[in-house]
Every structure is written in C-alpha cells, then in structure tokens.
Amino acid sequence: MHRAYQPILPCGNKYLQLKWDKAKYEEHKKRIQAAKPLVDTSAPATYGHLHLKLGKLKLEEDRLSVIERDNRLLLEKMSCIMRTKGQIDNKNDYKAKSLNGEKRKQELRRVNQENRAILDRITKSQPQYQVQRWHEDWQRAEKYMANVARYPRGRCKSQSRKHHTSALSICPHAYITPSEGAKLWSLSIRMLSLKSFYFYNQSLHEQ
Structure with missing residues (x-):
C-alpha cells in the first residue's frame, strides 16, 4: 500500500491521477525547456567594418603602389645610366678661388711698402x-776730478796693487777672481769719483 502513488490532493482514482500528473509534469518540462530568458546574455553582434578596416588597407595599398612605382622608375634610370654614358659629365675642372684674395694681396703689398718705408x-x-x-764731457770731468783730488789719481791704483800683493804674501791661499776684482775696482772708482765730486762742490761753495 505504501508503494502506491500518493497524490497531493485527494482523488477518486489514484491510477488516473498518476497518469494525469505525469502528463502535466512532462508538459511543464517542455515549457521550461522552451522558455526564453528575459535578459539577453548572448554575445553582441559583430560588425565587419570594425574588424576589417578597408580604408586603412586602401591607404596602405596606395602607399605601397607609390613606393613600387618610384622604385621602378629609379631602377629604369639606373639601368639607362649603366647602358649609356649618361648625359652629365661628372668631371669638375673648377679651380678654387677666394672671394677676397685680391683684397688680401693688396693689403699685404700695402703693409710691405709701409714696413720698407719705416726701415x-x-x-x-x-x-x-x-x-x-x-766723450769730451767725460774727459773734462776727469780733468776736474784730477784738479780737486787730494792725492794723485795713479796713487790709488798703485796702493791697491801693493795692498793686493801684501795680502797675497800674508795669505797665499786668498785669491780673488777676475770678476770679483773688476767689481771691487769699479766700486772703488765710484767711491773716489763721489768723494772728488763732493770736494769739488764744497770748493765751489767756499768760493
């Protein structure tokens, strides 16, 4: 009894109710399978002009055609040049010239003339x-110095020579080089001339 079909609602014949419920269930499944969604979840439509850009392809094709045409013309020109000698001579007989060369030459000639004139x-x-x-003034000055000198002028040289010989006799190792001797001699002459000039001025003041 428990294995028999138990309908939800009370019925007079369980077997007929089972058949009717199965038919309703099958019809319900068919309706569910054939039902359409209220929200469209399918992929959007694809448009060919968005994926295949014909305008860009046309521009690229035109550019390639122009490049190909230029290359063909260049190749024809090169082949023509190689087959013939060409219409242009590539020899250059031009001599380098300066724009201001003549002006610089004139300036150099002027400078040379001025230098020669200065020379x-x-x-x-x-x-x-x-x-x-x-020389005459110096001779006159020597004459004045000889006149105002207290001692003869040659005596100083003889005394210095004697002093030198006496120094060498006292100390044989003492030796004065010629340059040092010349310096000492010039110093003594300067001192003598200064002294003579001083006495000469003093005598003039006294007169």
Missing part, C-alpha cells in the same frame, strides 16, 4: 745722442 727711415735717421760730446 728706410730707421736706417737713414741720424742718431740723437752725440757720443763724441759725451
């Missing part, structure tokens, strides 16, 4: 310093 003036110019007059 001529220098070589032909007379000296401004009178050496003969200097």
Whole structure:
C-alpha cells in the first residue's frame, strides 16, 4: 500500500491521477525547456567594418603602389645610366678661388711698402745722442776730478796693487777672481769719483 502513488490532493482514482500528473509534469518540462530568458546574455553582434578596416588597407595599398612605382622608375634610370654614358659629365675642372684674395694681396703689398718705408727711415735717421760730446764731457770731468783730488789719481791704483800683493804674501791661499776684482775696482772708482765730486762742490761753495 505504501508503494502506491500518493497524490497531493485527494482523488477518486489514484491510477488516473498518476497518469494525469505525469502528463502535466512532462508538459511543464517542455515549457521550461522552451522558455526564453528575459535578459539577453548572448554575445553582441559583430560588425565587419570594425574588424576589417578597408580604408586603412586602401591607404596602405596606395602607399605601397607609390613606393613600387618610384622604385621602378629609379631602377629604369639606373639601368639607362649603366647602358649609356649618361648625359652629365661628372668631371669638375673648377679651380678654387677666394672671394677676397685680391683684397688680401693688396693689403699685404700695402703693409710691405709701409714696413720698407719705416726701415728706410730707421736706417737713414741720424742718431740723437752725440757720443763724441759725451766723450769730451767725460774727459773734462776727469780733468776736474784730477784738479780737486787730494792725492794723485795713479796713487790709488798703485796702493791697491801693493795692498793686493801684501795680502797675497800674508795669505797665499786668498785669491780673488777676475770678476770679483773688476767689481771691487769699479766700486772703488765710484767711491773716489763721489768723494772728488763732493770736494769739488764744497770748493765751489767756499768760493
């Protein structure tokens, strides 16, 4: 009894109710399988002009055709040049020239002329310093120094020579080089001349 079909609602014949419920269930499954969704979950439609850009392809094809045409023309020109000698001579006989070469030559000639003129003036110019007059003045000054000197002028040289010989006799190892001797001699002459000039000025003041 428990294995028999148990309908939800009370019925007069369970077998007929079972058959009717099965038929309703099958019809319900068919309706569920044939039901359409209210929300469209399918993939969006694809448009060919978005994926295949014909305009861009056309521009690329035109560019390639132009490049191919230029290459063909260049190849034809090169082949024509190789077959013939060409219409242009590539020899260049042009001599390099300066735009201001003549001006620079004129300037160089002018500078040379001026330099020669300066050299001529220098070589032909007379000296401004009178050496003969200097020599005469010096002789006159020596004469004045000899007049105002307390001792004869040659005596100083003889005394210095004697002093030198005496120093060598006292100390044989003491030796004065010629340069040092010349320096000492010039120093003594300067001192003597200064002393003579001092006495000469003093005598003038006394007169």
